[in-house]
Amino acid sequence: MKKGTRLALMLGAIPFLTLVFALPLVNRIHPIVLGLPFLLFWILLWVALTPLILFLAYLLERKYNPPEEGDDL
Amino acid sequence: MSIALIIIFGVILFSAGVGIFAGRNVKMDLENWTVGGRKFGILLIWLLMAGEIYTTFTFLGASGWAYSKGAPAFYILIYGALAYTISFFILPVIWRIGKRHRLHTQPDFFVTLYRSRSLGILVAVIGVFSIIPYLQLQLAGLGFIVEVASNGAITSNVAILISFVLTCAFVFTSGIKGAAWVAVIKDILMIAAVFIVGFGVPSIYFGGFGKMMGALMEKMPDHLVFPGSTPNMDTLWVMSTILLTAMGFYMWPHIYGSVFSAKSDKILKRNAIIMPFYQIPIFLIFMVGFTALLVIPGLENGDLAFLDLVNKTYPAWFMGFVGAAGAVTAMVPAAILVLFASTLVAKNIYQAGFKPQASDESVLRLSRIMVAVIMGVSLFFALKYPNELVPLLILGYDGVCQFFPGTVLGLTWRKVTKQGVFCGILVGVGSVIFFIASGNDPFLGINAGFVGLVLNAAVTVLVSLLTQNKAGKD
Numbered sequence: 001m002k003k004g005t006r007l008a009l010m011l012g013a014i015p016f017l018t019l020v021f022a023l024p025l026v027n028r029i030h031p032i033v034l035g036l037p038f039l040l041f042w043i044l045l046w047v048a049l050t051p052l053i054l055f056l057a058y059l060l061e062r063k064y065n066p067p068e069e070g071d072d073l
Numbered sequence: 074m075s076i077a078l079i080i081i082f083g084v085i086l087f088s089a090g091v092g093i094f095a096g097r098n099v100k101m102d103l104e105n106w107t108v109g110g111r112k113f114g115i116l117l118i119w120l121l122m123a124g125e126i127y128t129t130f131t132f133l134g135a136s137g138w139a140y141s142k143g144a145p146a147f148y149i150l151i152y153g154a155l156a157y158t159i160s161f162f163i164l165p166v167i168w169r170i171g172k173r174h175r176l177h178t179q180p181d182f183f184v185t186l187y188r189s190r191s192l193g194i195l196v197a198v199i200g201v202f203s204i205i206p207y208l209q210l211q212l213a214g215l216g217f218i219v220e221v222a223s224n225g226a227i228t229s230n231v232a233i234l235i236s237f238v239l240t241c242a243f244v245f246t247s248g249i250k251g252a253a254w255v256a257v258i259k260d261i262l263m264i265a266a267v268f269i270v271g272f273g274v275p276s277i278y279f280g281g282f283g284k285m286m287g288a289l290m291e292k293m294p295d296h297l298v299f300p301g302s303t304p305n306m307d308t309l310w311v312m313s314t315i316l317l318t319a320m321g322f323y324m325w326p327h328i329y330g331s332v333f334s335a336k337s338d339k340i341l342k343r344n345a346i347i348m349p350f351y352q353i354p355i356f357l358i359f360m361v362g363f364t365a366l367l368v369i370p371g372l373e374n375g376d377l378a379f380l381d382l383v384n385k386t387y388p389a390w391f392m393g394f395v396g397a398a399g400a401v402t403a404m405v406p407a408a409i410l411v412l413f414a415s416t417l418v419a420k421n422i423y424q425a426g427f428k429p430q431a432s433d434e435s436v437l438r439l440s441r442i443m444v445a446v447i448m449g450v451s452l453f454f455a456l457k458y459p460n461e462l463v464p465l466l467i468l469g470y471d472g473v474c475q476f477f478p479g480t481v482l483g484l485t486w487r488k489v490t491k492q493g494v495f496c497g498i499l500v501g502v503g504s505v506i507f508f509i510a511s512g513n514d515p516f517l518g519i520n521a522g523f524v525g526l527v528l529n530a531a532v533t534v535l536v537s538l539l540t541q542n543k544a545g546k547d
Contacts, residue, residue, distance in 0.1 A: 008162070015158050019151045020315050024308050027144075027298050029290060035283025037290060037297045043147050044356055050154040050349040054161050058346060 004064030008057035015053060018046040077393030078223050084262070084397035088255045088404065089239035095254035096247025103437045106248030107177040107416050109334040117253050118335050118344050123351050124256030124405040125328055126153065127263060129214030132399055133376045135355055139362025141375030143293075143301025145311055150356060152315045154349045156322035161345035164323065165338035166484050172333075178413065179329040179476070180421035186483045187491035190425050195495065196476060197421035199502060200326035203472040204414040205451055206465035207325075208407055212237065212455040215403035221380045222396025224389070230456055236404055237452050244408045244444050249334055252408040259405045262398035264354060270379070270395070271357025274364045274386055282360055289363055296366075310515050313523040320526065321474030327406075327413040329476075411451075415443035468509060471522030475501035478530040482537075493537030501529030 026042045033041040099105050113121065131149075138146035167182065174185045179200060184193035215236055216229030223232075243251040279285035290297060300307040323329060335341050358379070365378035369385065372378060383395055419439035424431045431439075478501075479494035508514050508521035516524050 012158050012162060015155055019155060020312050023299075023312055027308055029294050029297060032290070035281075035286050037286065037294075039144060039298055040147065040286075040359075043150055047150060047154045047349060047352050050158060051346050054158060054346040054349070057161065058342060 002065045004061040007060045007064065011053050011057040011060070015046060015050045019043065075223070075226060075393075076390045077396060078226050080390065080393035081219060081223060081227070081396045081400060084258075085236060085239060085400050085404070088258050088401050089243050091258060092243025092251035092255040092408070093246050095243075095251045099247070099250065101246075101248065101437070103177060103416075103420075103433045103440075104175070105250070106437055106440070107330065107333075107412065109249045109253065111172065111334060112336055113253065113334045113340075114336055115340045115343055118331075118340055119347060120256045120260055121249075121253040121331055121334070121409075122328070122344065122348065124252065124259055125325075125331065125409050126322075127260075127351070127354075127402065128406045129211060129218065129399060129403045131355065131358065132218070132263075132402060133214060133379060135358045136362035136365065136379040137375035137377075139359040140366050140372070140378035142303050142306065143296035144299050145301050145303055145306035146359060146362070148311050148315050148318070150352055150359070152318040152322065153352050153355070155315065155319035157345045157348040159319060160323050160348075161342060163481065163484060164332050164341040164345065167329070167480070168332055168335055168338045168341055172338075176333060177330065178416050178421055179324075179326045180417060180425070182329070183476075183479065183483075183494070184421075184425070187479075187494060189491040189495070192491050192495050193421050194426050195498060196479075197326075197417040197425075199472050199475070199498070200417050201414050201422070201447075203469035204326060204410050204417075205447070205454070206469045208410045208414070208447070208451040209455045210466050211403040211407040211410070212451055215400050215407075216455070217376075218380065218399030218403070219396050221377070221384070222392045222399065224392070232400070233452065233455060236400060236407075237448055240404050240408050240411070241444055241448050244412050245441050249331065249409065249412060252405055252412065253334075255401065255408065256405045259398075259401040262394075263402050266395050266398040267354040267357050270383055270387075271354070271360050274368075274382055275360050277386060278364055278368050285360070285364055285367065288367055292367070305515055305518070307518060309518040310520060313515075313520040317474055317520050317523040317526060318470065320477040321470055321522070324473045324476040324480065326417060326473070327409045330413045330416070331409065407448075411444050411448050412440075414447045415440040418443045418447070467514075467522075468505070471505040471509075471525060472502055474522055474526055475505075475529050477526065478533045482530075482533060486537075488537055488541065489533065490537045490540045492540040493533045493535070496536045497529040497533030500532045501525040504528050 026039055028039060029037040031038055104110055135146060135149050170185065176182055176185060180193040180197040183196045184190060212233050216233040219227050219232035220229040275282050275285040279288060296302050299311055332341060361382060362378050365382040369381055372381065384392055419436050423439060424436050475498045478497055482489040505522055505525035508516050514521035
């Protein structure tokens with residue numbers, strides 16, 4: 001696997017860790033952040049960070065993968 | 074005629090006009106009708122995908138779930154973000170294969186990847202059966218919104234019939250391009266409605282999100298953590314449902330198919346990056362549902378929470394505006410659903426199964442005829458059985474999810490075979506039907522569709538390993 005793809009996949013795992021597998025740990029009301037119960041704040045935070053994570057993955061793929069993407073079938 | 078009525082009719086007619094107009098100067102062949110000639114840039118792809126994804130369920134279901142179920146509704150906010158993350162990795166590859174082999178639909182993709190016509194037919198049949206309840210739900214949701222928004226002046230059935238004719242008209246003439254153009258209107262109206270109401274009602278009644286949430290946390294704190302106000306939607310259910318829906322999301326035949334209308338693979342990648350921003354309106358819709366719970370508690374049907382609160386808070390003309398936004402919000406997904414269901418029937422069932430020598434022209438002709446037939450079937454069910462939709466839709470979602478192992482393994486694992494994928498899909502769909510029919514959803518606290526998906530993946534791998542010599546994959 002190309003280095004850029006590997007790094008991008010590692011970044012892509014972050015939303016799954018925070019928004020699925022961490023849910024049992026954050027299923028609570030306190031502490032209240034920005035007026036929201038902690039569970040909802042946590043979800044909103046990571047949903048909002050997902051585009052940034054994907055953008056970073058995009059940059060890493062561009063940096064480390066050969067310029068002509070395409071036929072990696 | 075009331076002002077609300079004029080707004081609703083005006084917007085519906087204008088949208089259909091734009092949809093029909095979008096197809097002018099386009100020579101309609103199968104390529105242009107189903108995938109817009111593979112010419113859509115980032116803006117049109119974004120609007121089209123957002124148009125497919127934000128349906129009447131977003132308006133009514135998300136606020137209704139926040140109202141009646143509480144925290145389990147948060148899964149709706151999450152799964153989209155994860156689906157876009159998956160799409161970042163797989164859609165560009167699917168697009169490249171589609172471009173090289175001139176594919177139009179999801180079954181086309183399976184036929185090409187596994188060199189198996191029967192696998193294509195299986196995928197097409199499951200696809201069509203999954204789409205019909207989804208389409209029905211759009212029609213029923215549309216009727217519901219317009220009836221409430223017009224204060225009963227337009228009955229649900231009349232609204233469904235009118236929008237049915239108009240949607241068929243612009244799908245027939247302009248294909249996917251018509252749907253994409255109407256999606257522009259839909260997105261603007263819906264986002265405006267959601268922002269106005271989402272910021273509006275919490276501040277009108279409580280002076281802001283924080284104060285409203287504070288009141289709710291004091292009154293019913295358990296509503297805001299899993300399992301909320303439900304008996305069986307605990308953390309495990311939420312986790313398995315998120316995984317299932319995130320993987321199933323792009324497996325819907327109409328969303329899969331619209332991938333091929335992008336101009337390049339990079340556009341899909343960039344689109345995946347910006348799509349999660351589109352989740353923010355869902356947060357606002359939750360806020361409306363929570364406000365409704367405090368202001369108008371005790372509604373029997375939670376799906377009414379959004380509309381009832383708007384009705385109580387805003388003047389009648391604004392209700393008309395929300396009704397119009399809701400109607401167009403149903404028309405766009407309905408258009409794309411019916412377009413791809415028709416193409417599946419004409420190309421992947423009729424041509425692939427019965428008449429391989431049929432020309433592209435006759436496939437397109439049949440697709441266009443099927444638009445009216447499939448809409449007609451959905452219309453019949455929407456009018457006759459308006460209340461039995463949701464279980465069918467769950468079955469549909471669980472059904473299309475079963476295409477995920479065949480898609481991802483096909484792109485990443487050289488040893489996967491058509492026999493493996495065929496058996497996997499059958500076991501996945503079969504076990505889901507069994508769990509739901511026998512009242513075992515959730516199964517041990519886990520979403521039954523997810524159990525089916527795991528069984529499907531296991532069978533796909535096992536049978537693939539057993540059928541290595543007969544492997545028919547590139």
